[in-house]
Amino acid sequence: MPRMQVYLPEELYQEVKQRGLPASELLQEAVRRELHRRELLAEADRYLEDLVDEVGEPSPRSVSRAETVVRAIRDRDAQAEAG
Template identity: 60%
Template structure:
């Protein structure tokens, strides 16, 4: 397995060492997660490009409706957090 040298800020290095965390395994998991995130973002961009080509840009009315729905969802989430 190839090796790689990684630099960490002092505070982060100390935390990893103090907690006895497996730095190599953490880095591998972080790289896998980042690669997956980038792949999903690229797929989402591709899907949106294809969707826009198929159905076109949303109208102002559609944007306004989506904005109103998003606002209501946000208000519900805030109310749910408040108890």
């Protein structure tokens, strides 16, 4: 298996050591998740490009409505986390 040198801020390094966590496994999982997250973002971008090609750019009114919905969802989620 190839090796890679990774730098961690001191506080993360100390936390990993104090807890006796398997740093290599943690980092592998973090990299896997980040690669997966980026692939999902790329797929979403491709989907949106295809959608715009199919139906055209959203109107300013549609964008405004979507932003309102997103704000409402974020507010609801923030309240759920706080309460």
